[in-house]
Amino acid sequence: MIIYSVYIINKAGGVIYHQKGEKSGKSNDYLRYGSIFHGLYTISSQLSPVPSPSGGNSSGIQLLQTDTFRLFAYQIPTGVKIYAITEPTANGIDAILKQVYVLYTDFVLKNPFYIIEQPIRCEQFDIALEKLINSTLSL
Amino acid sequence: MTIFNLFIYSRQGNCIYYEEWNRKNVSSNLDEEQKLMYGFLWQIKNFVQKSSPNPELEKTGFHFFRTNSYKLHFFETATNIKFVITSDPDAPDLRDLLKTIYKNTFVEYVIKNPLYTMGEPVRCELFVEKLQLEVRAHTSYKQK
Numbered sequence: 001m002i003i004y005s006v007y008i009i010n011k012a013g014g015v016i017y018h019q020k021g022e023k024s025g026k027s028n029d030y031l032r033y034g035s036i037f038h039g040l041y042t043i044s045s046q047l048s049p050v051p052s053p054s055g056g057n058s059s060g061i062q063l064l065q066t067d068t069f070r071l072f073a074y075q076i077p078t079g080v081k082i083y084a085i086t087e088p089t090a091n092g093i094d095a096i097l098k099q100v101y102v103l104y105t106d107f108v109l110k111n112p113f114y115i116i117e118q119p120i121r122c123e124q125f126d127i128a129l130e131k132l133i134n135s136t137l138s139l
Numbered sequence: 140m141t142i143f144n145l146f147i148y149s150r151q152g153n154c155i156y157y158e159e160w161n162r163k164n165v166s167s168n169l170d171e172e173q174k175l176m177y178g179f180l181w182q183i184k185n186f187v188q189k190s191s192p193n194p195e196l197e198k199t200g201f202h203f204f205r206t207n208s209y210k211l212h213f214f215e216t217a218t219n220i221k222f223v224i225t226s227d228p229d230a231p232d233l234r235d236l237l238k239t240i241y242k243n244t245f246v247e248y249v250i251k252n253p254l255y256t257m258g259e260p261v262r263c264e265l266f267v268e269k270l271q272l273e274v275r276a277h278t279s280y281k282q283k
Contacts, residue, residue, distance in 0.1 A: 004192040029189065036186045043179045047172070049143035049225050050163045050208050058208035065202040065232075066187045085190060 001090040003133050004069065005030075006100060010117045011079030013038035017120040019129055037083060041073065062094075076101055096136060103128045142233075142280050143209060143225040145270075147245070149258040150219035152177050156261040160274065180213065180221065203232055216241055230279045244269045 007030070008017035015034030041060030048058030064071040070090050073083040074097035082097050082104070107125035108114050114122060147156040154173035166172045183201055191199040203212045205228050214222045214237035222237040222245075248266035249255055255263060274280055 033186060033190050036182060037190075040179065040183055040186060043175065043182075044204065044206055044211075047176055047179060047211075048164060048206065048209050049159070052208045054207075059206045061204045062206055064183075064187070064204040066191070067198070067200045067202070068191045068193055069199075071190070085192060087192075 001136060001139055002087045003090070003093070003096070003136055004085045004087070006082070006084045006129065006133070007034050007037070008100075008104065008120065009034050009038050009081045009083070012117065014117070016118065017125075019126075019133065037073075038081065041075070041081065072097055074098065074101065080104075092139075096132065099132055100129065103132065141227050142230075142274055142277070143227075145240075145274070146173060146176055146221075146223040147261065148177055148180075148221040148223070151258050152181075153258065153260075155259065158267075158270065158274075160280070176223065177221075180223065183213075202234060212237060214238060214241070220245075226279055233277075233279060236274075236277055236279070240270065240273060244273055 006017075006019040007015060010016050013035045015031045018030050018034070020030075045058050045060045050058070052058045060075065061071070061073055063073075065088070068088060070086050070088050070093075071083055072086065072090075072093040073081055074094065075081045082100050084093055084097060084100075086093055103125060104120075107122050107128055108120050109116075111122050111124075114120070141161045143162050144159040145157070146154055149155045154177065157169065157173060183204075187199050187201045193199075200215075201213050203210055205211075208228065209225050210228045210230055210233075212224045212226065212233040214234050216222075220241070222241060224233055224237055226233055244266060248269055249261050249263050252263050252266075255261070
């Protein structure tokens with residue numbers, strides 16, 4: 001399956017990382033789309049007709065299906081959201097998002113030069129993420 | 140599995156029909172909620188269009204999204220009437236149900252009703268009756 005792009009959004013809604021997959025847009029618009037997604041995520045939780053099965057509020061969008069792609073989102077407890085845009089028939093991306101989270105903690109949070117909530121510029125993270133995404137191509 | 144609520148929006152963006160079943164979070168202000176839902180859908184449509192990996196394709200339709208407690212299904216007719224239904228997260232894609240509601244119930248009992256003005260709230264007894272039958276008969280309606 002193909003993962004077109006991966007985004008990481010900080011808890012304030014700013015895009016801190018964007019993995020530009022093939023066929024994704026050219027300009028810097030992705031910064032805006034990431035923030036729009038942050039808003040959609042919050043509103044979808046407010047619009048829930050039922051409380052969460054574990055009590056409390058519903059989570060936000062976890063899976064979004066359209067004609068041309070699927071979007072998988074995963075929010076980690078600190079409020080950082082990771083989401084991936086994949087081909088419309090992709091499955092099991094939840095597990096891959098968790099692996100992205102592992103890479104994020106290993107190569108970004110443990111990097112002493114990284115300032116939290118700031119855009120991610122860590123070469124090791126780029127390399128590891130690219131490797132992870134390429135490994136899903138054959139799935 | 141079960142179904143929670145249904146919204147129908149006119150092409151001007153007004154909520155012309157609302158119905159709920161088995162809803163647990165009672166809304167404090169239904170009117171505001173309907174407006175929020177419309178704005179939300181508008182934004183989602185926009186977002187989906189822009190995020191599409193093939194922006195050259197003219198139309199990217201949004202089908203459904205899922206959270207940990209509900210699933211929202213969306214269907215828009217060629218005349219921009221929007222049908223939205225929320226259900227249990229395990230329900231299958233309910234666009235077919237929305238399409239049958241549109242085709243067999245909405246067109247038959249609302250559009251063909253001579254006393255109905257386009258864009259006005261739906262107050263057609265037969266429509267409500269048939270809609271209830273249709274939704275309650277659907278396999279996804281049964282309570283867990």
